[in-house]
Amino acid sequence: xxxxxxxxxxxxxxxxxxxxxxxxxxxxxxxxxxxxxxxxxxxxxxxxxxxxxxxxxxxxxxxxxxxxxxxxxxxxxxxxxxxxxxxxxxxxxxxxxxxxxxxxxxxxxxxxxxxxxxxxxxxxxxxxxxxxxxxxxxxxxxxxxxxxxxxxxxxxxxxxxxxxxxxxxxxxxxxxxxxxxxxxxxxxxxxxxxxxxxxxxxxxxxxxxxxxxxxxxxxxxxxxxxxxxxxxxxxxxxxxxxxxxxxxxxxxxxxxxxxx
Amino acid sequence: xxxxxxxxxxxxxxxxxxxxxxxxxxxxxxxxxxxxxxxxxxxxxxxxxxxxxxxxxxxxxxxxxxxxxxxxxxxxxxxxxxxxxxxxxxxxxxxxxxxxxxxxxxxxxxxxxxxxxxxxxxxxxxxxxxxxxxxxxxxxxxxxxxxxxxxxxxxxxxxxxxxxxxxxxxxxxxxxxxxxxxxxxxxxxxxxxxxxxxxxxxxxxxxxxxxxxxxxxxxxxxxxxxxxxxxxxxxxxxxxxxxxxxxxxxxxxxxxxxxxxxxxxxxxxxxxxxxxxxxxxxxxxxxxxxxxxxxxxxxxxxxxxxxx
Amino acid sequence: xxxxxxxxxxxxxxxxxxxxxxxxxxxxxxxxxxxxxxxxxxxxxxxxxxxxxxxxxxxxxxxxxxxxxxxxxxxxxxxxxxxxxxxxxxxxxxxxxxxxxxxxxxxxxxxxxxxxxxxxxxxxxxxxxxxxxxxxxxxxxxxxxxxxxxxxxxxxxxxxxxxxxxxxxxxxxxxxxxxxxxxxxxxxxxxxxxxxxxxxxxxxxxxxxxxxxxxxxxxxxxxxxxxxxxxxxxxxxxxxxxxxxxxxxxxxxxxxxxxxxxxxxxxxxxxxxxxxxxxxxxxxxxxxxxxxxxxxxxxxxxxxxxxxxxxxxxxxxxxxxxxxx
Ligand SMILES: Nc1ncnc2c1ncn2[C@@H]1O[C@H](COP(=O)(O)OP(=O)(O)OP(=O)(O)O)[C@@H](O)[C@H]1O
Ligand SMILES: Nc1ncnc2c1ncn2[C@@H]1O[C@H](COP(=O)(O)OP(=O)(O)OP(=O)(O)O)[C@@H](O)[C@H]1O
Ligand code: SF4
Ligand SMILES: [Mg+2]
Ligand SMILES: [Mg+2]
Numbered sequence: 001x002x003x004x005x006x007x008x009x010x011x012x013x014x015x016x017x018x019x020x021x022x023x024x025x026x027x028x029x030x031x032x033x034x035x036x037x038x039x040x041x042x043x044x045x046x047x048x049x050x051x052x053x054x055x056x057x058x059x060x061x062x063x064x065x066x067x068x069x070x071x072x073x074x075x076x077x078x079x080x081x082x083x084x085x086x087x088x089x090x091x092x093x094x095x096x097x098x099x100x101x102x103x104x105x106x107x108x109x110x111x112x113x114x115x116x117x118x119x120x121x122x123x124x125x126x127x128x129x130x131x132x133x134x135x136x137x138x139x140x141x142x143x144x145x146x147x148x149x150x151x152x153x154x155x156x157x158x159x160x161x162x163x164x165x166x167x168x169x170x171x172x173x174x175x176x177x178x179x180x181x182x183x184x185x186x187x188x189x190x191x192x193x194x195x196x197x198x199x200x201x202x203x204x205x206x207x208x209x210x211x212x213x214x215x216x217x218x219x220x221x222x223x224x225x226x227x228x229x230x231x232x233x234x235x236x237x238x239x240x241x242x243x244x245x246x247x248x249x250x251x252x253x254x255x256x257x258x259x260x
Numbered sequence: 261x262x263x264x265x266x267x268x269x270x271x272x273x274x275x276x277x278x279x280x281x282x283x284x285x286x287x288x289x290x291x292x293x294x295x296x297x298x299x300x301x302x303x304x305x306x307x308x309x310x311x312x313x314x315x316x317x318x319x320x321x322x323x324x325x326x327x328x329x330x331x332x333x334x335x336x337x338x339x340x341x342x343x344x345x346x347x348x349x350x351x352x353x354x355x356x357x358x359x360x361x362x363x364x365x366x367x368x369x370x371x372x373x374x375x376x377x378x379x380x381x382x383x384x385x386x387x388x389x390x391x392x393x394x395x396x397x398x399x400x401x402x403x404x405x406x407x408x409x410x411x412x413x414x415x416x417x418x419x420x421x422x423x424x425x426x427x428x429x430x431x432x433x434x435x436x437x438x439x440x441x442x443x444x445x446x447x448x449x450x451x452x453x454x455x456x457x458x459x460x461x462x463x464x465x466x467x468x469x470x471x472x473x474x475x476x477x478x479x480x481x482x483x484x485x486x487x488x489x490x491x492x493x494x495x496x497x498x499x500x501x502x503x504x505x506x507x508x509x510x511x512x513x514x515x516x517x518x519x520x521x522x523x524x525x526x527x528x529x530x531x532x533x534x535x536x537x538x539x540x541x542x543x544x545x546x547x548x549x550x551x552x553x554x555x556x557x558x559x560x561x562x563x564x565x566x567x568x
Numbered sequence: 569x570x571x572x573x574x575x576x577x578x579x580x581x582x583x584x585x586x587x588x589x590x591x592x593x594x595x596x597x598x599x600x601x602x603x604x605x606x607x608x609x610x611x612x613x614x615x616x617x618x619x620x621x622x623x624x625x626x627x628x629x630x631x632x633x634x635x636x637x638x639x640x641x642x643x644x645x646x647x648x649x650x651x652x653x654x655x656x657x658x659x660x661x662x663x664x665x666x667x668x669x670x671x672x673x674x675x676x677x678x679x680x681x682x683x684x685x686x687x688x689x690x691x692x693x694x695x696x697x698x699x700x701x702x703x704x705x706x707x708x709x710x711x712x713x714x715x716x717x718x719x720x721x722x723x724x725x726x727x728x729x730x731x732x733x734x735x736x737x738x739x740x741x742x743x744x745x746x747x748x749x750x751x752x753x754x755x756x757x758x759x760x761x762x763x764x765x766x767x768x769x770x771x772x773x774x775x776x777x778x779x780x781x782x783x784x785x786x787x788x789x790x791x792x793x794x795x796x797x798x799x800x801x802x803x804x805x806x807x808x809x810x811x812x813x814x815x816x817x818x819x820x821x822x823x824x825x826x827x828x829x830x831x832x833x834x835x836x837x838x839x840x841x842x843x844x845x846x847x848x849x850x851x852x853x854x855x856x857x858x859x860x861x862x863x864x865x866x867x868x869x870x871x872x873x874x875x876x877x878x879x880x881x882x883x884x885x886x887x888x889x890x891x892x893x
Contacts, residue, residue: 308748
């Protein structure tokens with residue numbers, strides 16, 4: 001399912017379904033037809049290519065943001081677990097503070113500082129998903145850091161970088177990837193939310209959120225506009241979560257006993 | 261051969277604090293320990309479970325910072341920020357199941373100390389790993405397995421191979437052979453003895469197995485409740501330990517202890533409540549570690565014990 | 569009476585990307601309810617694999633290659649998932665070889681023992697268990713990482729006996745303990761067996777320890793049970809050359825300065841059924857037949873042994889190994 005969505009998003013621009021930005025592909029707000037499978041919007045743009053473009057936009061934005069979260073979060077989490085003590089405490093409190101901000105408020109704050117647009121969306125998603133992620137990585141890394149092979153390497157004279165890269169990172173990678181897929185689904189929600197409020201990707205570029213918002217506006221006269229975007233968003237989030245669960249099972253600690 | 265001191269402990273104590281700050285419990289795991297370990301020497305450390313052996317081993321390596329006292333390694337005070345060159349120390353820790361990085365193949369784990377030393381491109385690396393594995397009784401094919409694909413005793417031997425591969429100056433063996441059968445144990449102990457004769461490393465051999473400890477060690481220190489109660493040469497210790505606790509560890513009928521290990525006497529000798537020989541003086545006055553015969557013992561009745 | 573656990577020519581393989589390891593190569597034994605069996609063998613001989621197989625607790629890369637293992641008359645490999653869970657819950661108790669791995673690092677010891685009791689033990693049950701395994705009452709409040717190695721081991725034992733299982737499988741339960749505690753724990757296991765009539769399978773590498781507490785001894789080598797019989801007999805007059813060699817290498821008798829000799833040679837690493845006797849390369853009695861023909865586990869002098877020469881037909885070489893110590 002996810003694969004399908006990603007493919008659709010990625011290859012959408014090359015599919016023979018029309019240009020998402022071409023105004024006047026058909027009459028305004030026309031209902032679905034054979035030529036225009038999902039109808040047109042208020043400017044007469046074909047809705048299907050806009051939807052496909054929206055998927056791409058949403059995935060790209062939240063994906064980029066989550067990647068950022070991953071890099072920052074893994075570094076900070078491992079560092080906290082390795083250094084322990086005061087540093088660890090500070091990082092944990094910092095994550096708690098960040099966690100206490102509702103993402104939308106945060107979004108308004110960032111937008112008021114940086115103006116709406118791609119950068120704002122990425123920042124907001126990163127800041128919003130980071131605390132949860134740091135917490136997860138840190139707790140896993142703490143468990144690994146107390147294992148004796150880390151101590152043995154320390155005694156042998158391994159540098160901190162080596163311990164973090166060879167002993168901590170590979171052992172938390174599985175858990176981190178799983179957490180990242182959850183972060184991705186949260187990221188997509190936030191992106192849509194921000195775009196819905198008009199704080200995200202700016203017209204004329206479509207994103208699932210702005211399409212939803214559009215659909216909501218014309219709900220009574222053009223109900224075909226709102227549903228596809230809503231359904232796609234729900235499906236996307238669902239499938240990202242499913243992939244996360246699948247990964248969790250696949251990357252389960254190798255030593256796990258068969259307990260069934 | 262002149263044997264210089266490698267590790268020196270002076271007045272080492274360590275107190276663990278557990279529980280939240282409003283409900284602190286403290287536990288003095290090591291209490292006023294002095295010890296020198298010379299190069300080419302193995303000191304055996306025995307004592308009941310929970311007597312502080314592992315804690316002392318970690319202190320020797322600077323993995324724990326002592327509450328009081330100072331640990332010196334070849335003249336360098338540990339914990340003062342000075343870094344030792346890689347590969348001069350090694351350790352085999354107590355839990356073999358956590359001793360190996362689950363994501364590294366055995367061959368990588370064993371070679372890691374060499375890599376840390378910067379000998380990554382040493383063409384002999386693989387040969388040395390294979391040789392080391394063979395010395396601890398493992399087929400070199402084990403190098404390609406992951407840690408979860410070997411048995412408990414095999415994991416322990418892999419950890420020993422890793423500790424010995426850089427020819428370190430000081431090694432701590434913490435219950436390093438307890439998962440090995442007697443034949444394998446003999447083989448590994450012989451290996452330690454031979455490598456030590458060749459490379460003259462200093463070693464601390466922690467174990468509850470008196471026979472194995474006597475076999476590899478030159479001197480033996482007996483620990484109870486964080487203190488040394490007897491320190492003597494392995495040979496004399498074998499013939500006649502002069503502390504009742506050592507006798508009890510040796511499973512001698514007449515010296516069987518009562519109660520559980522944590523049952524410390526608040527005053528006098530920590531063992532007074534459990535010791536079958538205790539007299540009034542034991543409950544009142546704490547025995548010092550003093551010269552008895554040629555070794556040291558902390559017991560008011562050590563002379564009598566030595567004679568019996 | 570029906571056996572509580574019976575293995576018949578059980579063969580188990582571990583599959584790895586690099587190949588297959590045969591961990592059990594036709595192991596057979598049986599144990600009646602309320603009796604105690606000690607399985608001894610060197611490192612890698614398949615003890616843990618056999619112990620885990622009793623509860624079907626083997627890791628995922630395992631393959632049941634041949635033979636069968638029955639608990640209470642039912643094959644553990646044939647039970648469905650619910651069936652095996654029910655069996656574990658009602659009848660089996662396990663002490664795993666790695667105590668630290670069996671403890672949840674995020675839970676206090678007392679809580680873990682409470683859960684092991686089934687969630688709602690009688691008041692006083694947890695302290696009672698702690699006392700039975702020789703832990704101070706305060707240990708209930710401790711986190712696993714605050715315990716010394718031996719203390720963790722005892723906490724795990726307390727959890728395993730909490731439900732008074734009908735069959736207790738203990739894998740090296742005393743490897744981390746000193747002599748006095750070891751005696752205490754072994755006495756506890758035996759007392760438990762006598763009181764509740766539960767059966768005990770003790771896996772260990774120490775023959776003297778096992779001989780002291782178990783009624784029956786099984787000696788394992790290369791994934792097989794090579795000798796099975798009453799413990800006094802096996803200990804005093806071992807039949808299989810490996811059992812003899814095992815008894816001949818004891819530390820306790822060593823004088824200071826004396827050098828002990830291990831059993832020469834390396835333990836086998838099998839990748840399929842051994843074609844002959846897997847001890848042959850290290851055995852002083854081995855001849856051509858030993859290398860080519862698998863010795864069956866057959867009755868000899870009131871005992872079972874898997875050796876072509878166990879009945880004394882062997883040319884008596886290596887006389888130093890002929891009896892215990
Ligand atoms: N991290 C810790 N926090 C609090 N207490 C600890 C910690 N580690 C050890 N202790 C306590 O310190 C005491 C000594 O522990 P240590 O591990 O040194 O014993 P040991 O002699 O190695 O015992 P064993 O033979 O069982 O391994 C024990 O009472 C233990 O509970
Ligand atoms: N998960 C696994 N994957 C591959 N091989 C394994 C696995 N577990 C065990 N083995 C191999 O199977 C053999 C038997 O292992 P087992 O753990 O049963 O030995 P053991 O008798 O308990 O030894 P020890 O006394 O060292 O614990 C060993 O050679 C071991 O290397
Ligand atoms: S001093 Fe007394 S109590 Fe302590 S060990 Fe000696 S005889 Fe026993
Ligand atoms: Mg210890
Ligand atoms: Mg085992």
